[in-house]
Amino acid sequence: MKLGRLLVAAIILILFALIWWTADADASEKPADEFGISILRGAAENATIEDVCCGLLKDRFESVDGRGFLTGPDSPVIWLRLETGSRKGVIRFGSFAEDVTLYSERGNGTGFDTVRTGKLLPVDQRETTDIHASLPVGEGAEGVHYARINQVAAIFMAPKFQTREAFETEYSRELFWHIFLAGAAVIMMIFNLSLGILIRDRLFVLNAFSVFFTFWNGLVISGLGSSYLWGNWAQYSIGMFEITMMLGSGVSAIFLYAYLDQPEGNSRWVNAILVFPALFLLSFLLWFFLPTWVMHVLLITLNIANTLYALVALAVLSFGGDRRARLMLPTLLVILVPGNALLFAGSISDSELIIPREHVLEVMIFMEALLFSLVLAYRIRLAQTDAARAHVELNRVQRDASRQMIESVDADRRRIASDLHDTAGQGLSAISIRLKQFVARTRLSKTAKSEIDEIAAFSSGIVGDIRRISHELHPAIIDHLGWKRAIRQLFSSLAETRDINVDVDFDLGDAEPDAGQQLNLYRIIQEICSNIAKHSEATECRAGFTYANNEVQVSIADNGPWRQPPEDEVVNGASLGKVIIDQRVRLLKGDWSSVAGAKGTVVQLHFPLDDGNG
Amino acid sequence: MVRSFKSDKGPWFVPDIGLGVLGLFMPYAVWLGGQWVYDIPLQPSISDYYHTSVGTFHVGALLAFAVYFMVRPWTTKQSRVTGILIGLFTAGAALVPVPQCLETAGSIARAQSVSGLVHLLFAFLLLCTFAYLTFFRFGPSATDPELVAGRIHNVHRMLGTTMLFCSLLIGAIGLSGETCHSPEAANSNVFWLEAAALSAFWLSWLIECLWARRSEAASGSRN
Numbered sequence: 001m002k003l004g005r006l007l008v009a010a011i012i013l014i015l016f017a018l019i020w021w022t023a024d025a026d027a028s029e030k031p032a033d034e035f036g037i038s039i040l041r042g043a044a045e046n047a048t049i050e051d052v053c054c055g056l057l058k059d060r061f062e063s064v065d066g067r068g069f070l071t072g073p074d075s076p077v078i079w080l081r082l083e084t085g086s087r088k089g090v091i092r093f094g095s096f097a098e099d100v101t102l103y104s105e106r107g108n109g110t111g112f113d114t115v116r117t118g119k120l121l122p123v124d125q126r127e128t129t130d131i132h133a134s135l136p137v138g139e140g141a142e143g144v145h146y147a148r149i150n151q152v153a154a155i156f157m158a159p160k161f162q163t164r165e166a167f168e169t170e171y172s173r174e175l176f177w178h179i180f181l182a183g184a185a186v187i188m189m190i191f192n193l194s195l196g197i198l199i200r201d202r203l204f205v206l207n208a209f210s211v212f213f214t215f216w217n218g219l220v221i222s223g224l225g226s227s228y229l230w231g232n233w234a235q236y237s238i239g240m241f242e243i244t245m246m247l248g249s250g251v252s253a254i255f256l257y258a259y260l261d262q263p264e265g266n267s268r269w270v271n272a273i274l275v276f277p278a279l280f281l282l283s284f285l286l287w288f289f290l291p292t293w294v295m296h297v298l299l300i301t302l303n304i305a306n307t308l309y310a311l312v313a314l315a316v317l318s319f320g321g322d323r324r325a326r327l328m329l330p331t332l333l334v335i336l337v338p339g340n341a342l343l344f345a346g347s348i349s350d351s352e353l354i355i356p357r358e359h360v361l362e363v364m365i366f367m368e369a370l371l372f373s374l375v376l377a378y379r380i381r382l383a384q385t386d387a388a389r390a391h392v393e394l395n396r397v398q399r400d401a402s403r404q405m406i407e408s409v410d411a412d413r414r415r416i417a418s419d420l421h422d423t424a425g426q427g428l429s430a431i432s433i434r435l436k437q438f439v440a441r442t443r444l445s446k447t448a449k450s451e452i453d454e455i456a457a458f459s460s461g462i463v464g465d466i467r468r469i470s471h472e473l474h475p476a477i478i479d480h481l482g483w484k485r486a487i488r489q490l491f492s493s494l495a496e497t498r499d500i501n502v503d504v505d506f507d508l509g510d511a512e513p514d515a516g517q518q519l520n521l522y523r524i525i526q527e528i529c530s531n532i533a534k535h536s537e538a539t540e541c542r543a544g545f546t547y548a549n550n551e552v553q554v555s556i557a558d559n560g561p562w563r564q565p566p567e568d569e570v571v572n573g574a575s576l577g578k579v580i581i582d583q584r585v586r587l588l589k590g591d592w593s594s595v596a597g598a599k600g601t602v603v604q605l606h607f608p609l610d611d612g613n614g
Numbered sequence: 615m616v617r618s619f620k621s622d623k624g625p626w627f628v629p630d631i632g633l634g635v636l637g638l639f640m641p642y643a644v645w646l647g648g649q650w651v652y653d654i655p656l657q658p659s660i661s662d663y664y665h666t667s668v669g670t671f672h673v674g675a676l677l678a679f680a681v682y683f684m685v686r687p688w689t690t691k692q693s694r695v696t697g698i699l700i701g702l703f704t705a706g707a708a709l710v711p712v713p714q715c716l717e718t719a720g721s722i723a724r725a726q727s728v729s730g731l732v733h734l735l736f737a738f739l740l741l742c743t744f745a746y747l748t749f750f751r752f753g754p755s756a757t758d759p760e761l762v763a764g765r766i767h768n769v770h771r772m773l774g775t776t777m778l779f780c781s782l783l784i785g786a787i788g789l790s791g792e793t794c795h796s797p798e799a800a801n802s803n804v805f806w807l808e809a810a811a812l813s814a815f816w817l818s819w820l821i822e823c824l825w826a827r828r829s830e831a832a833s834g835s836r837n
Contacts, residue, residue, distance in 0.1 A: 206685055213681075239670025245672065247681055254685055257625070271625035280631030281678055285639055287671045288647030 008374060034082040035161040037064040041075045049103045052079050052146055068158030071151040074293070080147040082159065084137055090167040091145065093135040093159050097223075099150040102135035116149075119223035134167060152292060153241070155373055178224055181362035185215050188369030192376075203376050204256040211369040213248035218361050220244055242287075243297055249303045252282040255372075256310055259379070260317065260324060269313040276306045307336065316332075324379060331371045339364040403587050410474070410519060417474035425466040432459040475522055483518035484545075487525050491543060494529045500558075504543045511547040511609055520584045521554075521607075527577050527584075528556055528603055536560025537603065546609045551590075559600040581605075626686065627707050630653075630823045633682050637816035640675050641809035644668050659734060659804040661712040676708035702742050706736035734785070737808075741781035744815040748774035752822040766825060773818040780811035 038061035040052065051057050061081050071078060082091060093100050093425030099118035106113060115135045117126045128134060137145060151157070162170070189208045196204030220241045230240075253276040260270045279302055287295060311332060317325035339360050435456040439449055471477065477486040484506055495502040513521060525543075532538055538560030546553045578594075585592045590607025644663045648654035652667040663672045684701035688694040713730045752770045753763075784807050 005792060202685070202687070209681060239674065243670065243674035243677060247678060251685065254629075257688075258685075266625070274628050275623040277682075278629040281629065281632040281636045281682070281765060284636055284675050284678065285643055286670065287644060288651050288668070323740070 028103050038062060038081040039064050039069055040079040041079060045077050049146060069155055071155055071157055076152050078148055078149045082142060082145040082147060084161050085143050088137055089161055089163045090134045090551055091161050093157055101148045103146040104137055105144060119226040128390050176307050181366050185366045185369050188373060191375055203258055206258055207372045210251040210255045213251055217244035217248050218365050230584055245299050245303060246280045249306050250277040253277050253306055269316050294578045301454050323382060327375055327378060331375050335364060335367050335371060399586055402583050406583060406587060415474040417470040420466050421470045425463055428459050428463045462495045477517055478522060483522060486522055490525055490529050494533055498533050500538055500541050506545045508545055508547040513609060517588060520587050524581050524584045527580050533579050551608050553606040555604050557600060557602045561598045627823060627827050634816050634823060636675060638813060641812055644672055656802050658802055660808045664711045673708050676704050680704035692827040696743055703736050703740035703743060707733060707740055710736060711766055738781060740787050741777055741811050745774050745777040748815060748818045752818055769821060770818055773814040776814040777811045780807040783807050790801060
């Protein structure tokens with residue numbers, strides 16, 4: 001348990017160290033100090049490079065303060081003037097760039113070299129394969145470049161200039177982390193899906209779906225998807241962002257609902273979670289009637305509301321004592337808070353140390369897949385613990401019920417035995433004595449005397465029968481002679497009635513079962529003796545009673561071949577005798593076994609001495 | 615008749631209705647939205663919108679149906695299997711596009727033809743499983759009065775028959791003509807047949823949702 005928690009904590013720490021390290025490593029490749037950016041917004045869509053560099057628009061550029069600028073759906077076409085000086089290298093526009101064309105003025109003043117890329121362009125129209133829209137500044141450039149950016153999505157863009165060596169090092173490292181983290185997330189997805197199907201647990205499948213769509217969303221945002229997976233259908237990237245966000249959030253909400261769903265009924269907090277999938281589905285219909293940026297704002301708002309509601313609902317349920325919510329709440333916080341805090345800090349801060357990278361998103365997706373899987377696995381363990389606890393409770397209830405039933409039967413037997421002995425037995429004895437007195441006092445014919453003597457003898461016989469029945473109903477002999485002698489008498493009776501050589505040995509020292517245990521043990525031995533008498537043809541029987549490790553151990557062996565009990569003595573596949581012994585042994589909190597074969601039967605049982613009646 | 619809906623799970627009513635409304639209006643949304651917002655003429659079939667600006671909406675809605683049918687809980691094993699099949703067929707129809715008419719030859723043309731046939735197969739199987747759901751899994755509950763139960767049955771049967779009839783006609787048209795449709799084609803019979811079949815199913819779905827809810831409430835009040 002503690003080891004598992006330590007392992008999870010170690011994984012989380014490693015992941016965050018990884019986020020920090022990648023962010024820090026990227027930040028170490030700082031853009032050149034002299035990299036100047038000016039921006040021109042509101043140019044006509046069909047404005048040319050000549051209009052921008054040398055025409056009426058050239059004086060409308062404004063200097064960009066801080067790290068960068070915001071692109072926006074209100075003016076998707078933006079022109080940039082980039083001054084890199086005489087150095088050669090690469091200008092990077094970021095992975096969100098949808099369509100960027102870089103114009104570098106040739107040294108001899110004969111025009112511009114152009115390079116175009118962006119994630120919304122089909123692969124064959126991209127002039128670099130880099131996912132970050134990185135455009136090389138050529139040898140012939142004069143140090144002033146212009147970039148035309150056509151960007152519908154609203155993002156914060158921070159172009160930077162790097163030497164080719166620095167760019168290549170960073171590019172290789174980023175690609176490695178993309179592949180590593182994406183691969184890990186894919187493995188977790190496959191693992192969840194396979195496990196869900198194998199153990200028929202819908203939650204693992206839902207987790208796989210949820211991670212899949214979030215992962216797809218990440219591929220859209222990072223540009224990896226349009227670069228390497230659906231480059232020929234790149235025009236769908238914007239739509240894919242909306243679809244995957246709707247599906248990812250919708251399935252996540254369904255996952256959370258299914259996770260918290262209780263068979264006996266849910267609270268309103270849980271039921272209300274399913275409102276969000278409905279809202280995501282209905283938001284599809286608004287697609288045509290809302291401008292793209294409004295649709296984006298709507299979806300992001302719905303997504304944030306969905307997440308916040310999940311956190312509030314989990315907090316409420318956790319305070320209400322829901323163990324599953326208590327497990328999920330910190331997990332969700334661990335997935336959401338540090339990553340989003342890093343993204344938020346990066347968006348408001350100029351510090352190069354906390355510039356967020358798309359790895360943050362990837363790490364969050366991977367953590368979602370990993371930690372939710374661990375939560376689900378732990379949930380199974382919780383269910384197993386609950387089931388084990390319920391099993392123990394059920395056993396206890398069964399034992400109590402069985403004990404109460406047997407005690408009630410014993411009490412009834414004792415009462416009936418006492419009544420029989422005190423009324424019928426005593427009455428018949430009195431009749432027998434009175435008859436004998438009557439015969440002694442009165443002159444009777446021989447015939448009458450003989451008749452009365454027969455009646456008296458018959459009456460005495462009935463008295464004997466009543467005593468035997470009374471004794472079987474309640475072994476008063478235990479009270480009178482002690483339990484050991486009572487048990488010895490059972491074996492003696494077996495020896496007399498069936499002509500069996502019996503050897504009984506008690507080696508219990510000072511151990512003494514309590515009254516309830518004595519009665520149960522007596523009944524068990526009575527049943528075993530009855531079985532030997534009825535179902536075996538034994539000639540030898542050895543019984544041993546020993547005491548060791550606070551347990552009484554009993555062993556009874558005979559040499560008679562085992563025979564199938566008659567059908568009328570079989571209940572649910574077990575003989576009636578076995579059922580009775582089972583119940584009594586359970587009352588003793590002990591265990592027993594019976595091994596029967598052609599050479600005889602050995603019955604062994606043991607039970608603890610303390611607290612025998614539970 | 616066994617209900618497919620897990621009517622004892624009240625909260626699913628909300629997304630069920632959301633899905634039903636989206637499904638009912640989806641064909642008309644691509645048609646009208648495409649025409650008004652993007653000036654896209656009525657296409658020969660719903661699937662042809664894949665290659666237009668509303669293709670993303672079309673694919674997204676189909677994927678939403680697919681995912682929802684696969685993750686939603688069902689009361690019976692048959693319904694659960696049907697839900698998974700519908701999910702797979704819908705995802706197949708969404709992700710394997712109907713070919714666009716281009717001046718292509720050789721392997722590309724053949725691939726397009728195969729893609730068209732696969733799409734047609736997925737779409738046909740999808741409509742058939744929809745019809746199965748309507749005919750055999752939707753219906754009145756055991757507690758409904760006989761007269762009402764008969765009417766509900768008849769409505770579902772009528773809608774199921776409409777779906778089957780439309781599906782067979784779509785299949786026949788698809789197999790008799792070329793699988794590569796022309797966006798400029800004036801004939802949009804397949805579109806209207808698909809719209810009618812889908813509307814019939816989603817109407818049946820919404821009736822089942824609402825009736826399951828009502829029966830559950832009535833049963834609850836009786837108890």
